[in-house]
Amino acid sequence: MESRNPVFNRSEGFSRGGNATFRDVPTPTPGSLEEMYRRPSAGPVQTGRMTIDDAVMKTLACFGVLLVGAAFAWFVAPGLAFVGMIVGLVLGLVISFKQSTNPALILSYAAAEGLFVGGISAVFNDQWPGIVSQAVIGTLAAFGAMLALYKTKVLRATPKFMKVLTIAGLAYFGVALASLVGALFGVGDGWGFYGIGGLGVLLCVAGVALAAFFLVLDFDFVEQGVRNGLPERYSWLAAFGLMATVVWLYVELLRLLAILRGND
Structure with a gap:
C-alpha cells in the first residue's frame, strides 16, 4: 500500500x-x-482518519440535501411524502445493515427523507398552522440540550445506558408498528394507539424522549470514531446516524404537538 x-x-x-x-x-x-x-x-487529516470537522461537514451536507427535498415536497408535491417514506426506509435499512459509507447512498437517503419530512410538514401545517415552526424549534432545542449534557458528561454512552436504550427502542418500535397496523383498521380515528386519549400523549412523549437519548449514542459514535482512528469515510456513516435520529425526533414532536392541538 x-x-x-x-x-x-x-x-x-x-x-x-x-x-x-x-x-x-x-x-x-x-x-x-x-x-x-x-x-x-502526521495528524488525522494527513493520515486519512476521521475528524470532528469531517463529521460536522458531512452532516451539514446531508441536511442541505434534506432541506432541498423538503422544500420541493412542501411547495410542489406534498404527495411525495409517502414515496419518500418508503424509499427512505429501504435505503436506511440497507445503510444500517451494511454499515455503508457510500456518499451517494447516504445523500439519496437524505433526499428521500427530505421528501417525507416536507410532505408531512405541509399537511400538518395546513391542519394546524404554525405547528411546523414549533416542532423545528423544539427539535433544535432538544438537540442542543442533549449535546450540552453529553459534552458536560452528565449523560454518557455507558454499556448499561446503551443496553437499556436499545431495549426501550426496540419495544417502542414494536408498539409503533402495532399502532400502524391498528391505524389501517381505524383505531384511534386513523392515528392508531396515538389517537387513544392519554395513551397517545404518553407514547409520543416516550418517542420524543427516546429519540433525544439516541442522540447521545450518535455523539458517542463520532467521538469514539475519532479516538479509534476510523477512516475518514466513516464520517458519512456518522452523518447518516445523526440525520436519522434528528428526523425521528422532529416527527415525534410534530405528532405530539398535533395530538395536543387536536381539539383546536
Whole structure:
C-alpha cells in the first residue's frame, strides 16, 4: 500500500510500485536530523482518519440535501411524502445493515427523507398552522440540550445506558408498528394507539424522549470514531446516524404537538 506518512509519500521507495534504494542518499547532517525531529507528527487529516470537522461537514451536507427535498415536497408535491417514506426506509435499512459509507447512498437517503419530512410538514401545517415552526424549534432545542449534557458528561454512552436504550427502542418500535397496523383498521380515528386519549400523549412523549437519548449514542459514535482512528469515510456513516435520529425526533414532536392541538 502507498504510505500516507508525509515523510514517505514522496519517496519512490514508499510509493505504489516503487523500489527502495540507498544509492546516492546523502549522509544526514546533525542540522537535518534536528529539523526532521522537530517536524510535527502526521495528524488525522494527513493520515486519512476521521475528524470532528469531517463529521460536522458531512452532516451539514446531508441536511442541505434534506432541506432541498423538503422544500420541493412542501411547495410542489406534498404527495411525495409517502414515496419518500418508503424509499427512505429501504435505503436506511440497507445503510444500517451494511454499515455503508457510500456518499451517494447516504445523500439519496437524505433526499428521500427530505421528501417525507416536507410532505408531512405541509399537511400538518395546513391542519394546524404554525405547528411546523414549533416542532423545528423544539427539535433544535432538544438537540442542543442533549449535546450540552453529553459534552458536560452528565449523560454518557455507558454499556448499561446503551443496553437499556436499545431495549426501550426496540419495544417502542414494536408498539409503533402495532399502532400502524391498528391505524389501517381505524383505531384511534386513523392515528392508531396515538389517537387513544392519554395513551397517545404518553407514547409520543416516550418517542420524543427516546429519540433525544439516541442522540447521545450518535455523539458517542463520532467521538469514539475519532479516538479509534476510523477512516475518514466513516464520517458519512456518522452523518447518516445523526440525520436519522434528528428526523425521528422532529416527527415525534410534530405528532405530539398535533395530538395536543387536536381539539383546536
